[in-house]
């Protein structure tokens with residue numbers, strides 16, 4: 001029997017009231033869903049509606065629908081396929097979304113997002129209080145808003161709010177999170193005006209006050225939430241200090257905001273705010289400060305606070321009133337159920353990969369590393385449905401691709417056995433995760449999840465068992481399906497010939513199967529070479545990276561490249577780029593730089609972390625031994641965690 | 656050892672900047688003629704005119720260093736603008752003969768150097784700035800981290 005909800009996390013799951021609304025718990029789904037699923041002109045698609053139904057079903061007491069831009073020109077539009085709310089023609093789909101949220105017993109809030117400095121995505125310019133050029137090449141050159149334009153934008157927000165309420169939403173939200181228009185007015189970095197909208201905190205906050213007034217007048221009786229930064233992280237470059245952020249918060253409260261959602265950071269802030277390198281709970285102090293300052297105003301908070309138990313304690317201690325949770329619910333829409341029933345070992349934790357946001361900034365629909373079905377809810381092919389023919393499936397390799405495939409296949413009713421030549425599950429990913437400097441525990445949670453689910457679902461694990469034709473001959477006709485998910489290995493053919501025993505495979509070094517000496521030269525500065533180098537260096541080794549390409553981190557996801565660059569610099573790891581290896585010996589390696597200069601790098605251990613190639617031998621060897629033969633993950637094409645999980649899932653869903 | 660050079664002396668040290676540009680010719684090899692980058696000391700962003708060091712791609716190829724007045728962000732006539740704290744400028748100037756781009760990257764991270772882009776990304780790529788921005792680790796820096 002599942003534990004009753006009330007006994008576990010009592011503060012989080014406590015019933016609450018907010019104005020005239022009775023809430024089933026103290027959890028707010030944060031507007032974490034600018035999705036790029038919609039039509040280019042802003043109309044909501046079936047894909048979005050299907051995703052939103054899942055969001056409505058997460059069980060949050062308050063659900064915020066993604067930020068819609070309020071102006072017909074699209075100056076406020078930040079994302080390629082963002083939803084629009086500047087015309088009644090968009091209302092039918094908003095009505096459906098409000099309906100989904102109400103049907104699930106939630107209070108429905110519609111966010112209105114004018115992106116300001118980050119907007120004008122289709123226009124070739126963006127609008128701001130003052131002309132302060134962009135610091136990130138992704139965004140558009142700025143134009144200064146006239147007073148008349150400011151008044152028009154305020155009116156557009158009020159109209160959008162009226163429309164949202166007409167569609168059935170209970171209230172609205174405006175956002176300054178991550179540096180959108182409201183933040184641009186509030187911040188001295190982007191507001192350098194000399195009229196009544198610029199200068200003092202009061203003047204800079206005038207736009208915000210006008211928005212609050214206009215929206216509240218347009219939607220009487222309907223609450224307005226305002227997202228405001230507790231820290232912009234832009235103070236070192238001329239933005240607001242934390243004190244100024246709190247002055248603005250106090251101003252919003254005096255002006256009648258019905259809830260303040262405390263957020264952190266701008267897109268272009270020189271430091272992380274929501275990445276895996278930020279420890280869970282790191283920003284909680286900002287919510288606490290808001291609550292102390294404004295004890296009578298409901299405070300919502302959740303930035304980089306993925307843990308429901310921590311959120312429960314924060315509510316108990318009065319740090320904030322509502323846990324505002326976003327990415328953890330993308331990674332696992334059943335998080336709240338699992339938390340309530342003390343089944344967190346079954347939770348798919350958000351690992352902070354930022355795959356979701358990286359894709360938005362490439363104008364692609366967002367997807368989630370941990371949740372392959374996200375964004376595909378409308379496609380029956382992604383649903384886990386009972387298999388028409390129950391089969392005996394063997395999965396070869398217990399890395400993320402193999403385990404994901406095994407779990408999905410098992411959930412569909414197949415009988416599944418996983419063969420793994422190592423003595424534990426996780427594959428190469430496990431070693432890599434153990435070395436991660438950002439947050440090893442987040443990555444290791446993936447392995448723990450697979451362990452839990454294998455046990456729960458009754459997946460048979462044959463550890464320490466290498467599959468080869470001999471073993472297969474003994475198993476003939478026992479299995480209907482074999483899935484090769486045997487991962488990849490470093491492709492030594494890409495390196496010059498070397499003295500016997502002079503070269504160590506990065507994956508062996510990462511797994512601790514080989515101990516590195518003091519002086520280590522790592523050949524290849526992709527994610528494996530970098531992760532190993534950073535870990536070795538932080539444990540006192542003397543490490544040098546050699547990379548044939550012009551740059552390091554070529555296979556690292558866009559929003560994490562900078563992190564490796566920064567670590568390499570902070571740790572003082574020399575990186576020889578555009579450098580080829582010409583000889584590998586026991587004493588070290590000889591390299592040739594782009595200008596043709598040769599040098600010798602002395603080393604106690606030389607590690608190969610160059611490109612990997614898939615372990616594909618079994619495809620040929622098993623071909624005539626089994627009815628169905630499939631492959632997934634790095635065994636097909638070596639890439640990374642996201643692709644491994646997604647391919648494993650898709651294969652498991654169709655076997 | 657002589658006294659540390661003043662901000663103006665550092666900016667005006669054109670032979671040293673040009674020698675550095677020459678050594679890093681590869682990084683700027685794809686730049687279109689006429690494209691340029693400005694470097695303004697922070698205090699000068701508030702002066703009218705301030706002083707700005709510019710690196711431009713010459714018509715016949717190669718990079719040139721020069722000085723120009725800085726008259727504000729709106730029309731400063733460059734594609735990319737660096738605003739430098741005095742400490743950042745001094746660190747870069749000191750590293751001119753060694754690893755200046757590495758020092759720029761470090762100064763950016765210490766927030767002693769700040770970058771503004773004055774053209775949209777696609778145009779910067781078309782104009783050949785890709786390598787330089789990547790070298791500084793800037794191409795996709797930021798954007799929700």
Ligand SMILES: Cc1cc2nc3c(=O)[nH]c(=O)nc-3n(C[C@H](O)[C@H](O)[C@H](O)COP(=O)(O)O)c2cc1C
Pocket residue numbers: 030031032033034035066067111113175177227263274302303304305306324325326327328356357360366
């Ligand atoms: C894919 C994605 C889309 C987001 N869209 C919005 C948005 O529309 N409006 C907004 O204010 N914040 C948006 N956010 C920010 C989240 O609401 C949230 O504040 C942030 O992700 C930090 O919380 P978390 O650590 O729980 O994810 C988005 C975040 C993600 C990951």
Ligand code: SF4
Pocket residue numbers: 327328330331349350351352353354355356357367368369370371
């Ligand atoms: S893509 Fe990564 S950061 Fe985004 S929700 Fe999924 S696991 Fe979390």
